[in-house]
Structures are given as C-alpha cells and as structure tokens.
Amino acid sequence: MRFTFPKSERLNSKKLIEELFNEGSYFYLYPFRVSYLFKEDLTDYPQVMFSVSKKKFKSAVKRNRIKRLMKEAYRLNKNTIAGKPVLVAFVYTSDEMPEFKFIQKRVEKALKKLTEL
Template structure:
C-alpha cells in the first residue's frame, strides 16, 4: 500500500516520549496564533516528517473538546502538508513538529486551517531559505 500525498500514517505521527522530550528540550519554537510550534530539522539520508498535536487539559477540561481540536488540526495539516513534504524531501531533512494549542479561545476549522497554512509556510521558509513562493493551497 503506497502512501498518497494527503495521508497521515502512523509512521508520520510523533508518539515516542523520548522524541517528544528531545523536541521540547532541544528544538526551536515560534508562535502562530493559536499554536505554539516546536520543531527540529536534521539532515539525514532518509527524510522523514513526523507531527504531533497537544491540547492541554488545563485549557480544555473535557476530553471531547481536546480530541475534537486534535482531530481538526490533524485534518488541516494532512491536507496542506504536501508542499512542506516536497521541500523537506528535496533538502534531505528529517522534520519533527509538535503543535501545542495555546489559547482558550473558540476554534473553528477555518481558523485552524488558516493557522496551519501559516505554520507550514514559516517552516518551508526555515527549511529552504532560498526564494520560495507561497506554498498555501486554495481552500
């Protein structure tokens, strides 16, 4: 079974506690409302892209809200990741990415989709410092 460009397989999810701890300790971070983004780029022979999502219990007491938010984020990321994946593979980089929802404000799919697009654009610029056009896809 081949992975298409719009899939999010188990191998692409950041699940290892060791990897997540390393990412928080040694990775770089930036903020794009409403997410705090932690990431690391590493040159490698086998480019890989891993992503994780966190919705803090302190901000969303009900698990239903946390799980719904994480589902929205994964869906928005899955639909927009091919542009990032193309740059990451051409540069031969391993990218680990953690998105932490950092505000208590209301969230809609449109807001989440737009924010994920901005995050991926920023990551593309950091991965490929050359002149890269706008990588966002039209919704």
C-alpha cells in the same frame, strides 16, 4: 501526493518528543506554539504531534475535537514540508473553540514558515 496521515508520520517516541522540546526551537503563531527540530538522521518525511492543554479544556471531547481539526488541517497542507526531516509539535494555546477554516489558515501559515527556516 496522497493526503494521508499514516502512523509513520506521527511523532510518538518519548525520546524524540523529549529531544524536540529540550533541544528544538519554537515560534508562536496564534493559536499555536509550533516547536520544531531539524534532524538529518530521520526518515525523509516530517514527524508531527498535536497537543491541547488539559488546563484550558477540561473536557476530553473538546480536546479531541481540536486535535482532530488540527490533524485534518495538517493532512490537507502537509505537502508544503514534505521531504524535510523535521520533528514538529503543534501545541494549541488558545482557550476558545476554533472553527476549521481558522485552524486550516493558521496551520498552512505555520507550515509555510517552517519551509522558510
């Protein structure tokens, strides 16, 4: 499997994002709130979005850094949920700047939990 994160795997449709947060389920796995919605009429791959609170991180540079870390951790571990038609949103809830190793372990754990659902 290729470790890429193409635009087709990014969740950017306002309609789908609204549906995910209104009808989907979620679980907390520090430092994330992971929202998900299994949707059969989607394509064969998951669509993912990443979010960091502007309230907790005023600086756009810090928010973008955290999102880059989350995207990279997902990109390296996405094969655990490959082939599942699911919408996923990773919302960073902590107010501390993370290390990549910590983010990677948590994203990996969250993806394993999603496969068990």
